[in-house]
Amino acid sequence: MPAPAWRGSHSCPPALGPPVAEDRSAEEERVDVAEARSDERGAGGTTPRRDVPSRPRSAPRPTSEAAPPGSPWAGFTPALRAVGVVVVCVFYLALVVSGVLAGRQHAHSDGIWPTAGAGILLLLTLEGRRARALGLAGIAVGSLLVATLIDAEPLLSTRGTLNSLLVAWLGTWLLERWRLTPDTANAADLLARVPFVRTLGALGLASVAGAVLATAVTAVTGYEVVPIDVLVWAGRNLTAAAYVVIPAIVVGDLRRQGRTWRTEFGPLGVRGWLSFAGLSAIAVAAWTASMTRDDALVFLVLPVGTWIAARYSPMVAAAWVVAFGGLVVTLTTRSFVIFNDLDVVELRMLLLQLFLLTLLTAVFATSTVTEERRRLVAALLERDRERSSRLELLDSITDSIAEALLVFGADGRLVTANATARSWAARTEGGLQDHSSRFVLHRMDGERLPPEEYPSRRALRDGLAPPQDLLIDTSLGRLTVQAQAVRLRERTAWGEESQVLVVLTDVSEVRARAKKLSGFAGRVRDDLADPLTAARDWAALARTHLAPAADGKPVDAARAGRAVERIDLALVRMGDLVEELLVRTRVEAGPVKPERVELDGFLGLVRQVADGEVPGARVRVGQVPAVSADREMVAELLAQLLRSAVHRVSDGTTPVLAVSGAEVASRVVLTITDNGAALPEEWHERVFSRFVRLPSPDDSDAAGVLGLALARSIVERHGGSIRVETLDRAEGGVPGSRVVLDLPAAGPVDGL
Structure with missing residues (x-):
C-alpha cells in the first residue's frame, strides 16, 4: 500500500532502518503503480485522473525531512517519530501480555481488552509497505509467542493470533481506503457525522471478519462453537478498536488542523479544570455505585460524557473517553464488574461492550455536532465580518461623495445619511431629523414646500421624483440644492416596506x-x-x-x-x-420664481401666448387649474409647444389645438392636442434633444421649427415630466399628436 502523506517524505521511521530505493524490482514497480491507481479511484470506483502524474518510484526518499504543514506529525522530528513507533510497539506487547494473563484469571476483562485496537494503531503509525509487513510479522510473532509461553493451549494461541492479524490489517486497509485517517483524508474534517459513521463501519467490518476467522479455526479443530461466543468475540474486537482508534484519529485530525494539546487544554483555566474534574468524579461514582447497588446507576455516565463532549473541545472529550475506558478495563481486571445480576458471563460481557460502545458513540456524536456548530458559527461570524467590512467600505464611499444622500423608510423615518447630509443638517436650525416631515424645504420663491410634495413622498408614490431646485436654510445662508429621489425596493409578499433614496446636490x-x-x-x-x-x-x-x-x-x-x-x-x-x-x-x-399663473379663460396665459405665437390657429382652451410656476418660463414653454404643434399641420389645413388640464395629487397635468401629422415612434424621445428640428409635414425643403428640448428643461426645473403620444385616428376623428406634462398646482385662492 502506498505510504501515507501525513507521515512525511514517504520515508520509514528510522527505527526500522532506511529504505533502499535502488533495489526495487520491476514487479514491485508494477504493483505500486496499480495500487496507486486503485487508491485514486477511491471507494466509488471512478476512473483516475490522467492529468495527475504519479510519483516517480525510483527517486530516493530522504529520511530526515520533517513532516509537512497540516500533518498530525507536524512539530515532530524523525527521531521523535521513531520514538513514537517504539512506544506503540511496547504498548501493544504490554497489552498482549497483560491481556493473556488477565484472560486466564478474569473472563470479564477478556471481553473488552483493547489489543485489537492497539494493533490497528501500530500499523497506522508505520510508514511504507515494508514497515507494514514487519509490523504484521511483529503482531503475529508477539501474539503467538506470548500466548504460547503463558497459555500452553495451541488452539487459543492460534485463534488469538489470526484474529489480531486480520483485524489489524483489514481495519487499517479499510480506514485508508475510505480516507478516514488524517493522512488520507480530504480537506473536509474527519470529525463530522458521515466520516464518524464510516469509521465505525470500517472497524465493525474488521471486527466481524476477525471473529468469523477465529470461529472458523475453532470449528475446524473440532471444538464446539456457541453463537454467543462469536458475538462476544466480535464485540471485543469492535470495542477495543473503537476505544483506541477513534480517539487517535480525532486527535490526529485536530493536529492536522493546527490544534494541539496546549491550544485545547490551555484555555480551560482553573474553573474549567474544576468543572472537568467534578464531572469525571460523578461518572466514576456512578460506575462504582452500579457495581455495588443498582446496575441502572451506570447510565448516569452517559449524560456526564455527553455534557463533557458538548462543553469542552473534541480533544478533551477524546482524552476523557480513553481515561474512563482505561479505568473500566482496570476495574474489570480486578473483578469489579457491572450487571452482576446476570448469571451468564457472556451476556454480562455483551452488555458491557454495548454500554461502552454507546458511551463512545454518544460522546463523539456530541463532539461532532458541537464541532459542526462551531464551524457554522465561525462561518457566520466570518460572513458577518465580511459583510461589515463591505458596509464600512460602502459607508466610506458614500461619505466621500459631495452629494447629500439620505435613505428614508416607507413611514418617513430616517434610515441612514452620509457625511455630507450630516454636515448640512448640522448647519440647520433643527439638525439631522429622524423623520422626513421634520425637514424644512422651500421652493425657489421662498415658500415652504408642502410635505406631500417632498421628493421622498413623491418617490414612494410615483417611483421617481425628477430633479427639482429647492432651498434649505442654514447658518451660512440659504443653500440652493437640486433634489431628486428614487424608490429602492418594492414591497414584497412578506410585508417588507420600500425605502427611498434622496440625493441633494449643492x-x-x-x-x-x-x-x-x-x-x-x-x-x-x-x-x-x-x-x-x-x-x-x-x-x-x-x-x-x-x-x-x-x-x-x-x-x-x-x-x-x-x-x-x-x-x-x-x-x-x-x-x-x-x-x-x-x-x-x-x-x-x-x-425659478414661482407665482400663481392662471392658464384658462380669455385672459389666461394660454390664450395670450396663442394669440401672439400662432394667430392663424384655432386654439380651444378647456378648464385648466392654475399652476404655481415661473410665469416667464411657462410662457416660453407654451410658446414652444404651440409652435411645434402648428408646424406639424400640413399647408392648406387650419391648425386646431386643444388645451386641457386636471389636478392630480397636487400637480396639474396639462395636455395639448393637435390635428397635425403624427410624430413617428422614433421621434417621441428624439424630439427632446438639443438643436433638433422637427421635420416638415409635407417633406419640403423648408426648415422646421426647433424641437422640445427647452420645454423639457422648463418642466423638469419645476419638478415635472413631459412626454409625447401619438393619437389614434379613431380618437376624436382626427390624427395628430398629444403632449402631456405636469406642473405644481397653485391651489385655491385665499378667501375663496
Missing part, C-alpha cells in the same frame, strides 16, 4: 455661474441683433431692386427670389438658434 455655485453665462448670452444676442436686422433689410431691398425694370430689361426674378429666400431662411434659423440658446441658458441657470 447647485448654488452652478446657478451663479449660469446666471453670469445668461448675461453673456444676452449681450451676444444684442450684438447679433443689429447685423441680423440689417441682413433682412438688405434682402428685402434686393428683392425690390430685382423686380422687372420699367425699360423692359429682362430680369431672372424667380432665380433671384429663390436665392433671397434662402438667405432669409438661413438668417431666421440663425436667429432661432441664438434665441433658444439665450432662453435655455436662462431656464437652466436662472432661479
Whole structure:
C-alpha cells in the first residue's frame, strides 16, 4: 500500500532502518503503480485522473525531512517519530501480555481488552509497505509467542493470533481506503457525522471478519462453537478498536488542523479544570455505585460524557473517553464488574461492550455536532465580518461623495445619511431629523414646500421624483440644492416596506455661474441683433431692386427670389438658434420664481401666448387649474409647444389645438392636442434633444421649427415630466399628436 502523506517524505521511521530505493524490482514497480491507481479511484470506483502524474518510484526518499504543514506529525522530528513507533510497539506487547494473563484469571476483562485496537494503531503509525509487513510479522510473532509461553493451549494461541492479524490489517486497509485517517483524508474534517459513521463501519467490518476467522479455526479443530461466543468475540474486537482508534484519529485530525494539546487544554483555566474534574468524579461514582447497588446507576455516565463532549473541545472529550475506558478495563481486571445480576458471563460481557460502545458513540456524536456548530458559527461570524467590512467600505464611499444622500423608510423615518447630509443638517436650525416631515424645504420663491410634495413622498408614490431646485436654510445662508429621489425596493409578499433614496446636490455655485453665462448670452444676442436686422433689410431691398425694370430689361426674378429666400431662411434659423440658446441658458441657470399663473379663460396665459405665437390657429382652451410656476418660463414653454404643434399641420389645413388640464395629487397635468401629422415612434424621445428640428409635414425643403428640448428643461426645473403620444385616428376623428406634462398646482385662492 502506498505510504501515507501525513507521515512525511514517504520515508520509514528510522527505527526500522532506511529504505533502499535502488533495489526495487520491476514487479514491485508494477504493483505500486496499480495500487496507486486503485487508491485514486477511491471507494466509488471512478476512473483516475490522467492529468495527475504519479510519483516517480525510483527517486530516493530522504529520511530526515520533517513532516509537512497540516500533518498530525507536524512539530515532530524523525527521531521523535521513531520514538513514537517504539512506544506503540511496547504498548501493544504490554497489552498482549497483560491481556493473556488477565484472560486466564478474569473472563470479564477478556471481553473488552483493547489489543485489537492497539494493533490497528501500530500499523497506522508505520510508514511504507515494508514497515507494514514487519509490523504484521511483529503482531503475529508477539501474539503467538506470548500466548504460547503463558497459555500452553495451541488452539487459543492460534485463534488469538489470526484474529489480531486480520483485524489489524483489514481495519487499517479499510480506514485508508475510505480516507478516514488524517493522512488520507480530504480537506473536509474527519470529525463530522458521515466520516464518524464510516469509521465505525470500517472497524465493525474488521471486527466481524476477525471473529468469523477465529470461529472458523475453532470449528475446524473440532471444538464446539456457541453463537454467543462469536458475538462476544466480535464485540471485543469492535470495542477495543473503537476505544483506541477513534480517539487517535480525532486527535490526529485536530493536529492536522493546527490544534494541539496546549491550544485545547490551555484555555480551560482553573474553573474549567474544576468543572472537568467534578464531572469525571460523578461518572466514576456512578460506575462504582452500579457495581455495588443498582446496575441502572451506570447510565448516569452517559449524560456526564455527553455534557463533557458538548462543553469542552473534541480533544478533551477524546482524552476523557480513553481515561474512563482505561479505568473500566482496570476495574474489570480486578473483578469489579457491572450487571452482576446476570448469571451468564457472556451476556454480562455483551452488555458491557454495548454500554461502552454507546458511551463512545454518544460522546463523539456530541463532539461532532458541537464541532459542526462551531464551524457554522465561525462561518457566520466570518460572513458577518465580511459583510461589515463591505458596509464600512460602502459607508466610506458614500461619505466621500459631495452629494447629500439620505435613505428614508416607507413611514418617513430616517434610515441612514452620509457625511455630507450630516454636515448640512448640522448647519440647520433643527439638525439631522429622524423623520422626513421634520425637514424644512422651500421652493425657489421662498415658500415652504408642502410635505406631500417632498421628493421622498413623491418617490414612494410615483417611483421617481425628477430633479427639482429647492432651498434649505442654514447658518451660512440659504443653500440652493437640486433634489431628486428614487424608490429602492418594492414591497414584497412578506410585508417588507420600500425605502427611498434622496440625493441633494449643492447647485448654488452652478446657478451663479449660469446666471453670469445668461448675461453673456444676452449681450451676444444684442450684438447679433443689429447685423441680423440689417441682413433682412438688405434682402428685402434686393428683392425690390430685382423686380422687372420699367425699360423692359429682362430680369431672372424667380432665380433671384429663390436665392433671397434662402438667405432669409438661413438668417431666421440663425436667429432661432441664438434665441433658444439665450432662453435655455436662462431656464437652466436662472432661479425659478414661482407665482400663481392662471392658464384658462380669455385672459389666461394660454390664450395670450396663442394669440401672439400662432394667430392663424384655432386654439380651444378647456378648464385648466392654475399652476404655481415661473410665469416667464411657462410662457416660453407654451410658446414652444404651440409652435411645434402648428408646424406639424400640413399647408392648406387650419391648425386646431386643444388645451386641457386636471389636478392630480397636487400637480396639474396639462395636455395639448393637435390635428397635425403624427410624430413617428422614433421621434417621441428624439424630439427632446438639443438643436433638433422637427421635420416638415409635407417633406419640403423648408426648415422646421426647433424641437422640445427647452420645454423639457422648463418642466423638469419645476419638478415635472413631459412626454409625447401619438393619437389614434379613431380618437376624436382626427390624427395628430398629444403632449402631456405636469406642473405644481397653485391651489385655491385665499378667501375663496
